Amino acid sequence: MSERVIISGGRVVDPANKRDEIADVIIENGRIADILAHVSAKPKRNGNGASNGATVIDAQGCIVAPGFVDLHTHLRQPGREDKETIETALRAAVSGGFTTVCAMPNTEPAIDSRGVVEMVRQEAQRVGLADAQVIGAVTIGRQGKELTPFAELFEAGCVGLSDDGSPVGHSLLMRRALEYARMFDRPIIQHAEDSQLAAGGVMHEGAVSTRLGLRGMPGAAETVMVARDIALAELTGGWLHVAHISCAETVDLIRDAKRRGIRVTCEATPHHLALTDAAVGDFDTLAKVNPPLRTDRDRRALMQGLADGTIDAIATDHAPHTDWEKEAEFDQAPFGISGLETALAVCITELIETKALAWPQLIERLSTTPAKIARLASGSLAKGAAADITVINPSLRWRVQAARFASKGRNTPFDQKDLIGRAVAVLRNGRLVYEAKEAGEA
Ligand code: DOR
Numbered sequence: 001m002s003e004r005v006i007i008s009g010g011r012v013v014d015p016a017n018k019r020d021e022i023a024d025v026i027i028e029n030g031r032i033a034d035i036l037a038h039v040s041a042k043p044k045r046n047g048n049g050a051s052n053g054a055t056v057i058d059a060q061g062c063i064v065a066p067g068f069v070d071l072h073t074h075l076r077q078p079g080r081e082d083k084e085t086i087e088t089a090l091r092a093a094v095s096g097g098f099t100t101v102c103a104m105p106n107t108e109p110a111i112d113s114r115g116v117v118e119m120v121r122q123e124a125q126r127v128g129l130a131d132a133q134v135i136g137a138v139t140i141g142r143q144g145k146e147l148t149p150f151a152e153l154f155e156a157g158c159v160g161l162s163d164d165g166s167p168v169g170h171s172l173l174m175r176r177a178l179e180y181a182r183m184f185d186r187p188i189i190q191h192a193e194d195s196q197l198a199a200g201g202v203m204h205e206g207a208v209s210t211r212l213g214l215r216g217m218p219g220a221a222e223t224v225m226v227a228r229d230i231a232l233a234e235l236t237g238g239w240l241h242v243a244h245i246s247c248a249e250t251v252d253l254i255r256d257a258k259r260r261g262i263r264v265t266c267e268a269t270p271h272h273l274a275l276t277d278a279a280v281g282d283f284d285t286l287a288k289v290n291p292p293l294r295t296d297r298d299r300r301a302l303m304q305g306l307a308d309g310t311i312d313a314i315a316t317d318h319a320p321h322t323d324w325e326k327e328a329e330f331d332q333a334p335f336g337i338s339g340l341e342t343a344l345a346v347c348i349t350e351l352i353e354t355k356a357l358a359w360p361q362l363i364e365r366l367s368t369t370p371a372k373i374a375r376l377a378s379g380s381l382a383k384g385a386a387a388d389i390t391v392i393n394p395s396l397r398w399r400v401q402a403a404r405f406a407s408k409g410r411n412t413p414f415d416q417k418d419l420i421g422r423a424v425a426v427l428r429n430g431r432l433v434y435e436a437k438e439a440g441e442a
Contacts, residue, residue, distance in 0.1 A: 004053060005027040011062070013065050032383055069098070086120065094130050104135055150184065174229065175236060233262050266313075280293070319409070322408075323410060
C-alpha cells in the first residue's frame with residue numbers, strides 16, 4: 001500500500017480553513033500533510049496514476065472537499081437487517097460522498113444502552129468504510145416515559161440523544177433531557193411533532209391531501225413543538241437540535257431564537273429542499289416521509305434558511321425500507337426515503353445549479369457544520385487532519401437507478417430522475433473507500 005497520495009489539480013473547497021483554490025492535496029500516512037499550489041503530476045491517461053511512488057488522483061475539473069458528515073442516518077441494524085445492514089448503509093454512505101454517518105437509535109432494540117452503542121461502533125469498524133457515530137435514545141426503548149442513562153451513553157461516545165421517529169412529547173421530560181445533556185455539552189435532537197395534531201396523518205395537510213382523501217399532518221404539528229422546545233432551551237440553557245425541519249414557520253422560529261441567543265441548531269433534508277406534496281401524485285408511497293413533503297412556500301423558505309445560515313446542516317434522514325413494505329397501500333406503507341446515494345446530486349441540482357448556494361456554502365452544510373455539531377475533528381482539510389475527503393465531479397449528468405443502489409433500500413422518489421454531479425472518489429483516513437467505476441454510473 002502506498003503511503004503517499006496526491007489529489008491533483010482540483011478546486012479545493014475547505015470552509016473550515018477558508019480555502020477555495022486550485023491546489024494539490026498531499027496525503028501521508030492517512031493524514032493531510034500539505035496543500036500546495038498545483039503542479040502537473042502527469043497522471044496516466046486513465047486519470048489516476050503514480051508519481052514518485054505516490055498514488056495520484058487526477059481531480060482536474062472536480063471539487064475536493066472534506067468528507068461529508070450525515071447527522072441523520074437510519075442504519076436499521078440491529079433488528080431490521082431486511083431493510084439495511086450497517087455494511088450496506090456504509091457502502092451507500094461512501095458512494096454518496098459521506099465519510100461519517102450518525103446513526104439514529106430507532107433500531108430494535110433501540111440504542112438506549114452502552115452495549116448497543118458498542119455493537120454499532122464495532123460493526124462499523126469491522127466494515128471499515130465510513131465512520132459510524134451513534135446518537136443514543138433520550139428515553140428507554142424510545143417509549144417517552146423514562147430517561148436513558150445519559151452519562152453511560154455519552155461515555156460510550158454518543159454524539160447526541162434523540163427519540164427520532166417519535167418526538168419527546170412530554171414537556172417535563174424534555175426539560176430534564178436538555179438540562180442533563182447540557183452537562184455533557186451535547187444536543188437533544190428533536191423529531192419535532194405534536195403527536196396529537198399529527199395523529200393518523202400520512203402526508204402534509206393541504207390541497208393535495210384533500211384531493212386524495214388522505215389524512216394530513218398540518219405544519220402546526222411541527223411548529224407547535226419547535227416553539228415549545230425553543231422555550232425549554234431558553235429555560236434550561238440546553239442545546240436543542242431540531243431534526244429534518246419542513247415548514248416555513250419553523251425557519252422563522254429558529255431564525256428568531258438564534259437572534260435571541262438561544263442555543264438551537266437544525267438540519268433540513270435534500271428531499272424537503274427539492275420536492276413538495278405534489279410528489280405524492282397518485283398515492284406514490286415513495287414520497288411518503290415524516291415529516292411530510294410540504295408546499296412550495298415551505299420549500300422556498302427552507303432554501304432561504306439554508307442560504308442565510310438559519311439552517312446549519314443538510315442531513316439525509318436516510319430511511320431504507322423493503323420494496324414489499326413500500327408497495328402497500330398509502331395508509332399502510334412506512335414513512336421514509338433512502339437518501340444517502342442521491343443527497344449530493346439533489347443538492348447540486350437544486351441548490352448549486354439554481355445558484356441558491358455557492359460551493360463553499362454547500363460544503364459547509366454537508367461537512368464543516370455537521371462535524372461541529374457532532375463535535376468531531378472531521379469536516380476540515382487542515383494540515384494534520386485525518387484525510388477524509390470527497391472528490392466531486394460537479395457537472396456529471398446521471399440518471400438515478402435505485403435498483404443499483406448499494407443500500408438495500410430502493411425507496412426513493414428520485415428513481416429514474418436525471419441529476420447533476422456526484423462523488424467520484426472518496427477517501428477515509430487517506431484510503432480510497434469509493435471510486436466511481438464509469439462516467440455516469442449510479
Ligand atoms: O420518514 C421517516 N422515516 N421519518 C422518521 O422520522 C423515521 C424514519 C424511519 O425510521 O423510517
